Amino acid sequence: MDDNNNFGLSRRQMLGGLGMIGVASAGAGLGTTAYFSDEESFTDNTLTAGELDLIVDYETSYDQGNRLGSGGDSGTINGMPSDYSYELSDVKPGDSGQLVFCPKVVDNPAWLWIGSESGAIDYENGQTEPEAEDDATGAGTIGSPNDGEGEGELSESILVTVSYCEYDTETEDYTVIREMNNPEGYTLADLADDLEFGFFVDGGTDSGAYPPSEDGSTQQGPCLCIDWVLPTEVGNEIQTDAVEFDFEFYAEQERHNANPASPYATGDGFSSISFEKALNMQALARGGSGRGEIQVHGDSPGVEDQDVFGSNLGDVFPANQDVGFVAQIDTGSSPATASLEINGRTVVDTDVTDGTANGSATGDPEWQGGVPSTVDVALTAYSASGNGVETVVKDVQVNGSPASPSMVSSSGGAMYLAIPGVDTTTGVTVTGNVRFEGSEGDYTTQDWMGIDFR
Template sequence: MNDDTIGLSRRKMLVGLGAVGVASAGAGLGTTAYFNDTETFDNNELTAGSLDLFVHVDYSEDQGSYAQYSTQPGTYVDGNVVGIEGQQIEGEPLSIQVTDLKPGDSGEGEFCFSIVDNPAYMWMCGELTANAENGMNEPESEDDETPGGDLADAMEVTVSYCTDDGEGGNVVGDTIVSGSLAEVMLALQAGVPLSGDGDADASLAGRPAFEGVTEPFTDGEPNVAEQCVCFTWEVPTSVENEIQTDSVTFDFEFYAVQSRHNDGTHNPCVDETVVTAYDNSWKGQTLANPTDGNVYTSVSFGQSQTVLSFTFDDDADGVDFLDTADYSSTNLPVAVDADADGTHDWQVIWQPNAGFPDAPFGYTENTGGSYGPAQSLPAGFAASKVGDTIVFGIPNSEIGSTFRLLGYGSTGGEGPIAKVNDDPAVGPDFYDSTNAVEFSD
């Protein structure tokens, strides 16, 4: 071993490094050229893509000898205004008005989509903006003892996937949502995701998108995605005088959201969404039937009602949180602090095997720190299950523009729970809303 060392103080090290630098610089003075080559990329340009949604509309109605109506061939909506192919855009929203409605009247519409330049996830949204009584004449008063309009509950509506049959008609596929007009519009206010392959059971995340096209028309004909949406309505002949003078107004909306770098879960129909993963380890319990997924809790503030929706998006293992064949005791109680004062005021509940008066939905109030048996939903409240989504409609008079919410989806101990609260580590408190999620319009 050589014990000789080379010692450099910091000053000596700096001097040494400086000497190396001088030598290097001196060596460069005598060099006349290096081998070199240059490649230049000129006029570089990045251009943003585009996404432009055209909705092609074919609508007709049948009021017997009183009236028939159809939209003009080539009618479409772009930028929220109506146009006719080959004509100048009229510049007004598409508005269909039906007067002198009677039992037996019906209508149907087809909506097809040109998504120009980019494939996209599609959503269908809507809102029931009025359901008016408009006074009561003598025949109506004999059949109708309840305040408020009855037409939205009397009209039967079905929204389905459909495709062109090649002969000017449609092949109707899976039903997307059906029921009374009030029930269908409740679901649409919560937002209904559409599947590009027409599968009503497609999962929310990563469902098939709608293909894009280069132009909305080809040789004067709509250039559309294969899947369209068909809408039918009817006032059944069983309806009697209770709808006299009543009227309803409602809106439909379609959203296209690019599918690139997107999983399709963003809901453009609602004001706010909270995502919560299923919990398979709550309190360290061993589960007989665990499964993974997320619950999407959304709030939509409407003109007359606030809609709370809970979409359960399961993984692909074949076990579904809301399926009573997988979990016989699955349920979803939702505690609401309607005025955000720190105490939950009432619960709305979905529990399919509980035998509630409005099965599978119930309602119960917090009466000084306790909840009694579930009752029917109060007047003006509404509830529905659409696929894997539970929807509650609350009259704006019964809930503030700021409120708190606690959801506690449970599978009765067989599988996971789905807590919707601010602190996932804290268990459910159906009385104190301190750990509930706050929403504000």
């Protein structure tokens, strides 16, 4: 007998056999009146939310010499609202002090920032005769506490040092773990400016998150120490002056939140970086030429290109479309340069240290002493109110690293994204996309993206 015939199946036979198997299986199922079953109930199920409770212990001290002596205070800030005031009067050159803050995040690790909404506010409080000889500005009245807002010099005269620290039980004092960025001549005014954009508090863990405490009395992460001194070299210009400043801590859960955005990085209106800029760049949906424009130092006498998308009237930025941009401060060239490139078109200021835009004065000071080791960057999205256009700046990266957050947008007025302390060793490169949502016919000269450097 041929083995091939014994085991051979035609395509029709194979399909027929499979069909019978299927029918047989179905028939077996018809003979069953009910499946075995059972039911177990799980009742009173609960999901209990974990805890993320931020508590800040503080300890302050001051030394005002033999006349007023030294002293301090300590306590805990916990709850909403909750605050603490550190108040000193009759501050004289040579006085010093320290503020120590020890955060505790109960139960869960968290990203932690310290920041300020209003920074420092100086007051002149009138002028004595000796002060008037050294400071001719004048503002406010002597004897009226905190009068003459914005005119005092005290915050610019107090030197500060900020560091991570921990309590030493042997010395019964705080010792420095490591200093934060404290440039030479770092003042209270400088610290207040930096706090407006927030400091990320490094918790000393692999991720940088602040470690959890099991309760409100157990310290796990580092404390923050702010040491201040009013140098003896300071003269009569600070007599009767006062300064107010505030700051706060903000915690956000780490779990499922790998790339948190700083709560202080964005805001309404213009950043202080823009008001104090060394130079600026702009991309206008529709400039004064009736076309899309890009600029360094603004339009005339700045450096500009009015033909970014064509030379005809109406060749504006395309609506509802991402358009990439590259803004650079090139510190590798001599002298350093600034450029903005969009759609293959580039505008360049060939020297950012001469105080001009390629020889024309613009009012922007630039960096006439040379580009500093770090600069602050602010991106502004601006849209005219009521025209239905939204300006979106997105996918922002600085020197190859994503900004956090990486987007800012506005459908009326200004919104900013601040990125302080950018290292300029290899230059500064800001990239991203700008997008104008709406109709091209509704564009005005008030729909634009700005990039300011301080």
